[in-house]
Amino acid sequence: MIPTCEHALLRTQAARAGLPPRAGLGLKTGHFNEVLDSRPDLGFFEVHAENHMVAGGPFHHFLGLIREQYPLSLHGVGLSIGAEGALDAQHLQRLTELIERYQPHSFSEHLAWSSHGPVFLNDLLPLAYDTPTLKRVCEHIDQVQNRLQRPMLLENPATYLAFQRSTIDEPEFIREVIQRTGCGLLLDVNNVYVSCINHQRDPLAYMDALPLHAVGEIHLAGFAEDSDSLGDRLLIDDHGAPIDQAVWALYRQVLARVGPVATLIERDNQVPTFDVLLAEAQRAEALLIRAGDRS
Template identity: 60%
Template sequence: MKLSGLPRRAGVGFKPEHFLAINAAAQPIGFFEVHAENYMGAGGPPHAQLGKLREDYALSIHGVGLSIGSVQPLDKEHLSRLKIVCDRYEPESFSEHLAWSTHDSVFLNDLLPLPYTSHTLTAVADHIDQVQETLKRQMLLENPATYLLFAESTIEETEFLADVVRRTGCGLLLDVNNVFVGSTNHHMDPGDYLALFPIESVREIHLSGHSETVDDAGAPLLIDSHDTPVKDPVWALFEALIARTGPVATLIEWDNDVPDWPVLCAEAQAADDILLNASNRRAA
């Protein structure tokens, strides 16, 4: 099984509207990430652009449609298409979400949470085993942004993730914005969550923006919207985390209200500065 191995730099999610700017000159970017489902066609401009980027940069492929957390069997046709994409581009990393998005033959355009029980733990681990066996590469599992908690849950999320790693040998993708969003929504301390997170298994980090609203009771509610710069509290959590772990491949996610390339690139450079400072402190 090929292990995940992105450079310990900052990367960004590739958006086609940025291709000309990116291709005009070498960019200070450690890697690009794409959603697998956008490249499951046979050819055309998406593949032409990604093929050119792949010549010069490391690549992370991020899945959004496997429905790893579903109690139903994985869609074998979808998994087959995913294997074709991974075989074609040989990414340094492949990741998916701890979530579900299908029911029977219906695909739900959302990443939905699941209760943390021994039953769902077994289902998730079995699905990850199937994915890794098919792709012949390690999968990273991303912690979700959550807006509710299940009364049925008997396992803490951090313990659940650690158990999945022990059973499958997968790695983890730690989304720091998701930690902040979920902790705020559930009136918990994100620092306490990160203190319990199985940091030793983290192979990639995600940073993104979020939007702020209130729930029906007037309490603060954060939405993982990926449509703003990274917020200051998330930067602070990230900087404290990197002080513990040292440099880890870090992605800036900005999927909605996407800015011009210089703005997105500057966000990545801000993350890169934190990674470089951590590396320098460890070398001193």
């Protein structure tokens, strides 16, 4: 574990220096040719690391061509940072090879777990926030950063339940992880809103309790809405809808606090045409430019 604040500060600064402070899009297979043909004015593209953990094939062919033209962010969904067991050595090795191959400007993962022993669950599951979990998460992040020889960004989760055994508030937990490991923060604004509505918290107060100085990338996405057994609002982080106006409003508050930071538009379900996604990215870009003019 990193013993000094100086090393943590250097890693946080490195995380923020990665992607350009512009809007980017998640790269979808159906948009490969359109991106290469039209060369849209975007700051970067992001891909899920696990989709490219193979030796070759069309995904690598197109990603290599696009990587020549745009900065790249790799976003992991399968490291299981919060799992009780050890990190999967083979998964970490494949991730290392992928990063060496593409030299992305940023790598990020989730504050979540998805494996138990040999069983892998295709979900990002919540953690109990207590001292043993804090120690385990920090050890796993240190292992990843030491192996990759670069800082990673840790994404705040979208959650639907809280554990009674938790003794640490979620923003405090994230703040302590970043202080101990020197990783950066991937601030998912949609996750902030979803979690706070589900747990009846103030999204702005939650956000202000996070270590905003460590934000190296921002995610914006849409959610689905349902109701729980008591009839209260239940928001689901499904990345299957346009960004909600409440999330845009919270994003403007974020930019007022941190200035322009690389911002990704996420859409993983019910993916629309490329021009629809590009319009959302352009809206984020306009807000980033305005934030830069104010700073």
